[in-house]
Amino acid sequence: MDAKNKWIKEVESSLDGIKPAEVNPYLYSKILNRLRSGKPEYASAKLVWTMCVSIALLIFLNLIVFKSYQSKAQNKNEEIQQLSEQFQLTNSNLINYN
Amino acid sequence: MSETEQILKLKTGDQAAFQQLVKDFERRVFNTCLGLLQNEADAEDITQEVFISVFQSVKNFKGESKLSTWLFRIAVTKSLDYIRMKNRKKRFAFFQVIFTNEKGDSKIDAPDFYHPGVQLENKERAAILFKAIDKLPENQKTAFILSKIEDLSYSEIAEVMKLSVSSIESLLFRAKQNLQKLLSNYYLKNEK
Numbered sequence: 598m599d600a601k602n603k604w605i606k607e608v609e610s611s612l613d614g615i616k617p618a619e620v621n622p623y624l625y626s627k628i629l630n631r632l633r634s635g636k637p638e639y640a641s642a643k644l645v646w647t648m649c650v651s652i653a654l655l656i657f658l659n660l661i662v663f664k665s666y667q668s669k670a671q672n673k674n675e676e677i678q679q680l681s682e683q684f685q686l687t688n689s690n691l692i693n694y695n
Numbered sequence: 696m697s698e699t700e701q702i703l704k705l706k707t708g709d710q711a712a713f714q715q716l717v718k719d720f721e722r723r724v725f726n727t728c729l730g731l732l733q734n735e736a737d738a739e740d741i742t743q744e745v746f747i748s749v750f751q752s753v754k755n756f757k758g759e760s761k762l763s764t765w766l767f768r769i770a771v772t773k774s775l776d777y778i779r780m781k782n783r784k785k786r787f788a789f790f791q792v793i794f795t796n797e798k799g800d801s802k803i804d805a806p807d808f809y810h811p812g813v814q815l816e817n818k819e820r821a822a823i824l825f826k827a828i829d830k831l832p833e834n835q836k837t838a839f840i841l842s843k844i845e846d847l848s849y850s851e852i853a854e855v856m857k858l859s860v861s862s863i864e865s866l867l868f869r870a871k872q873n874l875q876k877l878l879s880n881y882y883l884k885n886e887k
Binding site for chain 1: 723729750
């Protein structure tokens, strides 16, 4: 058996005869304390991810609506500009009643 | 007190029965968690959570399996959930680069795990073996730990993991093969 395989066999057998680790003698008291204090439950990762995705989607949809509103407003301004030029409603053409 | 009587008393919230349950199973649950988590503080924390979970949900225990099988199952589930949670935290450690040295290696590497129950002359080799076990896929790791550390039979492991005995045999065979590959790579990198 070469050195490498011998070493691997030694490592694999290193857990032979392993004894159980000793538990903290105060474990039961700690459990009782936790039961009485009611340690807070943490939200599951799935719930947190669902909420993050929902909020991101909401922000994204709002941005789309906002951009769409902005471009509509811009278009409207351009139309008004075109109309005013068509009917020569610029400042200089307006009759000054003062 | 028979197991049936114990379960009935636990369902009524009998504290003496719960204390007896903890006394009977704390060592086995702790060692199962320790083998999977490779950290004594984490294993103790998860062990507490296992018994709290048992206390809170024993009313729903239908008795289809033994109490010990149920306890092992909860211990394995909670330990694996904890490992997954730690791995998720690592993935989102955007600022980990702040703690890297010049070569770009992370300084936050898990320390070697020295199981307190391993014989002194085997401690270093066992630490290497535990590092390799930690790299196994979850199912293989679980089957290996339950077999090697808890000394459960194939049928007992099959009950805990809700798999067939042949699946457990296959998992253990693949676990041993993978461990040999990992150890071989380790030897070529470090021991030569």
